[in-house]
Amino acid sequence: MSRDCENTVIVGCGAVSVDFLATVAAFPNPDDKIRSTSFKVQGGGNAGNALTCASRLGLKPRLISKVADDTQGRDILHELQVDGVDTSFMAVSQDGTSPFTYIIVDSQTKSRTCIHTPGFPPMKPDDLPESSLLTALNGSRLVYFDGRLHETALVVAQEAVKKNIPILMDAERLREGLDDLVKLADYVVCASRFPQAWTGASTVPKALVCMLLRLPNIKFVIVTLGKDGCIMLERSANGSHSFTVFLAEGVSTEEMDVDKLLESLEMRKNRSIHIPTCISSSVTKLHAEGIGTVCGRLYIGTAENIPPSELIDTTGAGDAFIGAILYAICANFAREKMLCFAATVAASKCRALGARSGLPYSTDPCLASFMHSLPLN
Template identity: 65%
Template sequence: MASSDMESLPQHRIVQLGCGAASVDFLAAVASYPKPDDKIRSTSLKVEGGGNAGNALTCAARLGLNPRLISKARLIYTLSQAFIHFDRLLSWTLYVVSKDGNSPFTYVIVDNETKTRTCIHTPGYPPLIPDELSRSELLSALDGARLVYFDGRLHETAIVVAQEAARKNIPILIDAERKREGLDDLLLLASYAVCSKKFPQAWTEAPSVPSALVSMLLRLPKIKFVIVTMGEDGCIMLERSTEGECTLLSFASKGQKAPASEEKDVESLLESLKQNKDDNIAIPTCYASPLTKIRSNGIGTVSGRLFVGTAEKIPPPELVDTTGAGDAFIGAVLYGRCNVNMDACALSAAAGCRALGARSGLPHRTDPRLAAFLH
């Protein structure tokens, strides 16, 4: 981060802690994805920091938060170089250094023809275990934190951190990308969850995404909202109401309250919101239902609101690489939960798609496209 960008950040930035993967991405862009046994050349090559937690915290830092990180690596030259840029954004970092094993890294093949990316990930080994995180380090990491984020990795250590955060009443956000060992225990402690498109149905076995969101709120009583990201189709969010009011203060206009006795079918409610979308609007837009009782047949009913958010329409010549778009979205959610404004989520994700790699295109809070959404 350039010094001018550092100077633009708020002096008293909100502290947020992350626990999870920080790794190295080896990105090769190719004209088209190779066929079996092909030999092709890359059109461009980049090595940079990666990992869900590392990417999301980088995004949050550029927007103005003061992130901390708990992770583990075997510090080789490439890894240390990839972290240099990131470390300048951190107020507190615990890298448990392993003398043996390997650091996590990912080969990413970016297909210029289809605008898709294929990731081949090698997890770090040996993994971070709770004994490597002392009590004093844990308390130091949590000191002053307004939110704790987990990407679902390093699950044994993550649950120790999450349990302490819960004891301190610090809200917890979970990245539910796919089923992982220990993820269920983290979700039971979570205040918020951001899911991949496939996760809600895979986890709940519900027949559709909206019904799966209802099921998640019923199965996870502490959850205040669940968001499912849908790529170029935007996102869907189900928010639980608390004592007649919804917990999210600024994602869209508050909308009108529906009578407490009224129930709406979640499938029908989703379709009605989709009908409000204007395809001529290029910037991300959010459409919210009234506060009501939302029913999924055969699953149950929750009180809350359903949201449909559109993605930014990126002109084809500007779309470079979707690597890390979900991490950028989560980074902006972290900012939004700490600042009560989540309108920059889709814009941050889209900005990251305009450059090769997960971090190069992440916006700074000085980006004029974000000016109307950051406070």
């Protein structure tokens, strides 16, 4: 583990659940009766998974969420505590039910189908006393939101902004209250469909440019693409500089079409390399037709090519990726190293059933090249 991350506190606010995972030979048709080939009960929920990942990598996560005082709720808390996640800021309802999810994993397609039942009663800002909020944020290096519990999350986010604590937002899909949260974020990690759904842009690269223009606080936005890796657009600090400063710092003053730039980066990918790699452009003025121009750098991160015999379950792969990004930000990893690290962590998760079984620890041999080298800026 990087010394920069020893005892580093982060705070997460969002979903926890119990996952009931059933593996089947093939997804059933309507009215079918089939048997599972394996079954597992495990903790889940985006925030619970991402913070478990961050904890195993070496951070000290504190989680803000809610469960009921039922068997499932107690199991959720216990599993998080065993993995080093601080649950002392979670609300526990004496009545009601804890959230749970049925997950069907298709062995044939390696896909998963989720049926989620929210907990009741839902978390409200009154469930988090101001004193607990202030204690939770005390000493925190980073705050993370998964887009759930939006009313409580907004209160936490506004307090984090007051304390100048950076925010990472997981934008999985359009959700109630997400716009208010994402406006306060410093970093955004999106699922593949989100950028175009949120911006209405015709392509993902155009959508990323649009996001940076709409959200002036954002330092970078990443869109995850599953087995196709990820794309990241990072805003350049030169973005507001004058023409003279652009020349002095060697930044191209010519505008580059962002779609064409992505195509050129794609052509540079070495598809014979099975481990995660990263390719980036130089800092340039990126133009999206009909949208505008930002100064930044475009990155392509490849996913690990997992042999079919080793690929078990993709449940929670995005959460593992985000957990690794949280660690990489705290460890001041270079952007290229950050994307390769996150892809490696996500690939490790995919080699086991459930969102947490395959999450690696900082001592895992697959992470040795990242953990034993000096962090870079």
